[in-house]
Amino acid sequence: MHLTRTSKILTAPIIVTLIIMVLYPGQIQAQSVSGTPKVVHAGGGNATSPIVDFVPQQIGIKAGESIIWDNPTPVAEPHSVTFMKEKKFFADFVAPFIVTNSTEFQSPQQGSNTEPIIVPSQSADSKVVLTVNARAFNPVTIDSKGNVTYLPPNSQYSMDGTESYINSGWLWPNELAPPGGPAINNFTMTFEKAGTYSYVCNIHPWMTGLVTVN
Numbered sequence: 001m002h003l004t005r006t007s008k009i010l011t012a013p014i015i016v017t018l019i020i021m022v023l024y025p026g027q028i029q030a031q032s033v034s035g036t037p038k039v040v041h042a043g044g045g046n047a048t049s050p051i052v053d054f055v056p057q058q059i060g061i062k063a064g065e066s067i068i069w070d071n072p073t074p075v076a077e078p079h080s081v082t083f084m085k086e087k088k089f090f091a092d093f094v095a096p097f098i099v100t101n102s103t104e105f106q107s108p109q110q111g112s113n114t115e116p117i118i119v120p121s122q123s124a125d126s127k128v129v130l131t132v133n134a135r136a137f138n139p140v141t142i143d144s145k146g147n148v149t150y151l152p153p154n155s156q157y158s159m160d161g162t163e164s165y166i167n168s169g170w171l172w173p174n175e176l177a178p179p180g181g182p183a184i185n186n187f188t189m190t191f192e193k194a195g196t197y198s199y200v201c202n203i204h205p206w207m208t209g210l211v212t213v214n
């Protein structure tokens, strides 16, 4: 394909942008947050008395602004930032699942001190295993139609206010996430619409926060 000089000049910035998007996908995403996000801490305190609260518990922002939640707790105590339209969307972090009787669970690490909890089921062909619930543990959204979308760790999400469920996933203090799981330590959300939005931690459901968007 032969490009004229003008079209070469016009396409050059697009090509540069595409290369940057491939090399630094997180940075392109980060630019979509307008202004500096306000910080809310999930937890904190010290090693002998960790805080189990959002700090500040209430925060006011303007529509289009963002909040970043982190976890400054000095011990390995996780928290989540979870918005729900209704109580039925509360995701317990351990949940039962039916599997066939022939299903065996083996640890990838020989000799590890692990085993899933298996309880009897109603049917002779199946058993029930209790496992960690991904919708509590991982960053995920459910829209008003019930579509479930998993987000990458340390996500940035823009809330339009119609969502049924938005979860940060378990936010661990830096370097203190358990091995094997996603090492999530922050969550950023942009609030597009004015309103009052309450949220909870799905590990400590009495731990609540409020965002007022004007």
Ligand SMILES: [Cu+2]
Pocket (backbone or CB within 6 Å): 052, 078, 079, 080, 201, 202, 203, 204, 207
């Ligand atoms: Cu918590």
